[in-house]
Amino acid sequence: MIEYQPFELHTHTCHSDGSFHVEELCQTASEYGYAGIALTDHNTSSGLQEVTKTLEERTVMVIPGIEWTTYYGHMLVLGAKEYVDWRYALPETIDEYLEKIKTVDGVTGIAHPFRVGAPICTGCYWEFKVTKWELIDYIEIWSLPAPQERPENKRAIKMWEDLLDQGYHLAATSGRDWHGFDEKPVLLASTYLGLNEGELTAENALAAIRAGRTYITIGPKLIIKIEDGMGNKAELGDTLKCTAKKKWKIHIVWEETDDMEEWKILPREIVLVGDHGEKIEAQDIQEQEVVFELNSRSRWYRLELTGDIGNEKKRTLAITSPIYMEQ
Secondary structure: OEEEEEEEEEEOOOOOOOOOOHHHHHHHHHHOOOOEEEEOOEOOOHHHHHOOHHHHHHOOEEEEEEEEEOOOOEEEEEOOOOOOOOOOOOHHHHHHHHHHHHHOOOEEEEOOOEOOOOOOOOOOEOOOOOOOHHHOOEEEEEEOOOOOOOHHHHHHHHHHHHHHHOOOOOEEEEEOOEOOOOOOOOOOOEEEEEEEOOOOOHHHHHHHHHHOOEEEEOOOEEEEEEEEOOOOEEOOOOEEOOOOOOOEEEEEEEEOOHHHHHHOEEEEEEEEEEHHHEEEEEEEOOOOOEEEEOOOOOOEEEEEEEEEEOOEEEEEEEEEOOEEEOO
């Protein structure tokens, strides 16, 4: 059984340029309702020495990570069993380094690919010339608090969809790029990871990202059931085969979370999105379960939940990773 749990996958402490101590970060993440975080300090994993079993049991589960912070882009590397030196990676040689990361079981994700670069944020803009995109596991399509309408995030979504159109399988994540305590309330996103048996371990979390069992949301929790008429079930990230006798359906409902009342978030519509970001079908989602029937006309499908945030109408509230169709 797969159970989805909320994570924050991009965090920093005083071991790099954050103001949090490791314990403060974990405690604050727990208070915000996250089940786990990825600790991704810039070019160092020294903060992981402060993560103890007792701390995790008291606060949140911690995925070991690092943010490669280079002149040509920032890349999140999670769960690598050995250190891979980032210092000599160039735009033309990045594939070699991605292969090295894979040999030590690392999970790789592109952080905020369209964030403004130098001189405001050196290397924040992605300029690495990846050719082996199968070596990338995910793209951080939402970055920073209140990510849903940021222009740089819309560009990241377009980049992600273009790669899906080319046949690559890439999970979607959100990353707050969290550096310290909030001075005022902020609208936060979560990345929900589909964990095997709901077990909170780093291995389970990494497996979920590799498999594409992710969705991102600024409020509603999604309950997604994918099945055919013959008793077969699937998950986000799976590759499905449709035939005349075998059609897959996606059943979806949403559950309210605490943030929704605080920010006056009201879901209104679920949209089925396919190749080239085309909106194929939309249904109201007020008091009913929504069901979409899939076919093999698109190479991939994802779901997008839209609604209101206070007085702002038709805002994106959640995005799922894709389901892929066998061609």
